Amino acid sequence: xxxxxxxxxYPMADCFVGVILxxxxxxxxxxxxxxxxxxxxxxxxxxxxxxxxxxxxxxFVAAARGGKHCVLSATISRGCPGxxxxxxxxxxxxxxxxxxxxxxxxxxxxxVRGAALAGQPAAAQFSLYVMGTEDHMDEIYGCIDFLKQxxxxxxxxxxxxxxxxxxxxxxxxLDEAFCRFGPGAGHVTLDVTxxxxxPSAV
Amino acid sequence: xxxxxxxxxYPMADCFVGVILxxxxxxxxxxxxxxxxxxxxxxxxxxxxxxxxxxxxxxFVAAARGGKHCVLSATISRGCPGxxxxxxxxxxxxxxxxxxxxxxxxxxxxxVRGAALAGQPAAAQFSLYVMGTEDHMDEIYGCIDFLKQxxxxxxxxxxxxxxxxxxxxxxxxLDEAFCRFGPGAGHVTLDVTxxxxxPSAV
Numbered sequence: 001x002x003x004x005x006x007x008x009x010y011p012m013a014d015c016f017v018g019v020i021l022x023x024x025x026x027x028x029x030x031x032x033x034x035x036x037x038x039x040x041x042x043x044x045x046x047x048x049x050x051x052x053x054x055x056x057x058x059x060f061v062a063a064a065r066g067g068k069h070c071v072l073s074a075t076i077s078r079g080c081p082g083x084x085x086x087x088x089x090x091x092x093x094x095x096x097x098x099x100x101x102x103x104x105x106x107x108x109x110x111x112v113r114g115a116a117l118a119g120q121p122a123a124a125q126f127s128l129y130v131m132g133t134e135d136h137m138d139e140i141y142g143c144i145d146f147l148k149q150x151x152x153x154x155x156x157x158x159x160x161x162x163x164x165x166x167x168x169x170x171x172x173x174l175d176e177a178f179c180r181f182g183p184g185a186g187h188v189t190l191d192v193t194x195x196x197x198x199p200s201a202v
Numbered sequence: 203x204x205x206x207x208x209x210x211x212y213p214m215a216d217c218f219v220g221v222i223l224x225x226x227x228x229x230x231x232x233x234x235x236x237x238x239x240x241x242x243x244x245x246x247x248x249x250x251x252x253x254x255x256x257x258x259x260x261x262f263v264a265a266a267r268g269g270k271h272c273v274l275s276a277t278i279s280r281g282c283p284g285x286x287x288x289x290x291x292x293x294x295x296x297x298x299x300x301x302x303x304x305x306x307x308x309x310x311x312x313x314v315r316g317a318a319l320a321g322q323p324a325a326a327q328f329s330l331y332v333m334g335t336e337d338h339m340d341e342i343y344g345c346i347d348f349l350k351q352x353x354x355x356x357x358x359x360x361x362x363x364x365x366x367x368x369x370x371x372x373x374x375x376l377d378e379a380f381c382r383f384g385p386g387a388g389h390v391t392l393d394v395t396x397x398x399x400x401p402s403a404v
Contacts, residue, residue, distance in 0.1 A: 006327070006361050008395065010273055016214035017401065040402035041327050041395055044360055071212055073275050075329055075393050077361040081339050125208070125243050127277055129331045129391060136333045136389075137283050158246055159208050159279040159391070187338075189331060189361070191277050191393040193210065193243055199219065200242035 001094055001185065002083035004035075004046035005076040007056060012069040019063055019070065026062035030055040035088055042075075048091035049179050052076065057171035061120045064167070064196035076178060076190040081132075093179040101142040105149070108176035112150040115172035122167040123201060124194040125160040126174060130182035131189075143181040147173060160191070170194060203296055203387065204285035206237075206248035207278040209258060214271040221265055221272065228264035232257040237290055244277075250293035251381050254278065259373035263322045266369070266398035278380060278392040283334075295381040303344040307351070310378035314352040317374035324369040325403060327362040328376060328394040332384035345383040349375060362393070372396060 011019035027036070034055060035046035045052055060072040077083075078094060128143050130136040144161055147153045152165035152173045163170050174192060182188035195201075213221035229238070236257060237248040247254055262274040279285075280296060330345050332338040346363055349355045354367035354375045365372050376394060384390035397403075 002360075004360060006359065008273070008275075010212035010214060012212060012214060012216075012218035014214075014216045016271070039359075039364075040400045041325055041364065041397050042359075046360065069218070071210070071275075073210075073273075073395065075361050077329075080361065082342070083360060123243055127279075127391065127393075129333060131331060131333055131338045132336055134334055134336070140284070157208065157241075157244075158204075158206060158248065158285060159277050159282065162241075162243065189329065189393075191329075191391075193275065195243050198242045 001079050001089060002085055003048060003052070003078035003089045003091065004044060005052055005056065005074045006042040006044055007072060007074040008042045009059065009063050010071040010073065011063060019066060019068055023059055023063035026058040027055055033088065046086060046088060048089050049093045049175055050091060053171050053175035057118060057167055060194055061118045061167050064120050067197055069197045069199065072194045074192040076192060078178065079185060079187045081187060095184045098183050104180045105142060105146040108146045108180050109149050111176050112152060112169055112172045115169045117166045118168035120167040120196060122170050122194055122196045123154070123162065123164045123198070124170045124192065125157060125162040126177070126190050126192040127160045128177050128181060129189045131187040133183065133186065139181045143177050146176070203281050203291060204287055205250060205254070205280035205291045205293065206246060207254055207258065207276045208244040208246055209274060209276040210244045211261065211265050212273040212275065213265060221268060221270055225261055225265035228260040229257055235290065248288060248290060250291050251295045251377055252293060255373050255377035259320060259369055262396055263320045263369050266322050269399055271399045271401065274396045276394040278394060280380065281387060281389045283389060297386045300385050306382045307344060307348040310348045310382050311351050313378050314354060314371055314374045317371045319368045320370035322369040322398060324372050324396055324398045325356070325364065325366045325400070326372045326394065326396040327359060327364040328392050329362045330379050330383055331391045333389040335385065335388065341383045345379050348378070
């Protein structure tokens with residue numbers, strides 16, 4: 001199954017190019033397991049969820065560490081029928097039969113509660129989209145219910161759910177939402193915003 | 203039908219707060235037709251497409267005009283079964299029977315080609331998501347085909363389509379993608395990034 005993300009990093013600072021270039025080293029431990037391409041709008045990461053989410057987390061934390069207000073925006077996708085399969089995407093986190101929602105929620109909650117801390121406070125919001133099925137709202141409601149019990153939930157907003165926690169827990173929650181909700185072989189996407197050091201944060 | 207957007211403006215400059223506050227006046231002509239709420243991650247705009255897309259365009263152009271690298275990121279949604287209907291969202295652009303793809307593409311192309319210019323060059327990329335149907339890829343391919351003929355298409359990327367044009371044409375293309383593809387009463391979302399003044403632009 002093809003999986004990956006288009007990600008963009010927005011440091012709200014005159015030195016934004018330096019902040020971005022300075023953070024890119026955080027991707028080095030993952031480079032051999034990702035296909036990476038950059039243009040003027042975003043960087044494509046193609047790879048399995050087990051690599052994508054830790055890579056995005058480490059990039060975001062590296063950019064935020066200097067204290068500038070930084071946002072990571074990401075379009076994350078798996079199983080799009082229009083994308084060719086690719087061996088680099090092989091994953092143990094996807095596929096297999098769809099289990100009942102209850103055990104999936106429990107597994108997701110346990111994963112987020114056990115996630116390693118990154119030492120970087122963050123806020124985030126995201127939307128989960130499940131396509132090609134008529135029961136997509138059941139999966140979305142199941143995911144929201146998991147988030148409410150995960151320890152990272154802040155509030156529901158129109159069109160998305162807002163989180164506030166350590167960046168380690170937030171990226172774990174995004175990973176769990178992506179892998180455990182929607183059919184294992186289905187077309188599932190996330191529309192993600194993660195923010196650090198905002199002067200507006202309450 | 204409930205419709206709206208969560209939008210964020212990212213000026214890559216030390217004076218990002220001033221750029222954002224200075225651009226907000228561009229929303230004034232639309233305020234009586236939108237519900238607006240802001241927190242530390244995004245601003246919610248609730249209203250019909252006829253108001254949403256011009257309001258986002260004018261806000262983006264106002265922020266970009268000073269020459270700083272600025273990005274507008276937006277999650278745009280209509281027809282989510284979990285959202286209550288609201289009178290402010292009443293629209294002539296949505297609903298009605300689904301017509302064949304051909305005439306819808308033709309109408310979308312004509313609208314973008316006739317869009318008023320904003321005088322601001324921009325690049326953009328977005329994904330169209332159609333939920334609750336098993337034929338969502340037909341609508342997505344139809345939309346990509348419209349974009350290729352609209353004059354704003356730059357290239358296809360994994361997970362999204364990239365545009366480059368005057369901001370007036372770009373926001374018109376986003377509006378057309380949102381209103382004309384997917385069932386009129388269906389759950390349709392866009393994941394949008396619009397960028398101006400990037401030092402990486404080719």
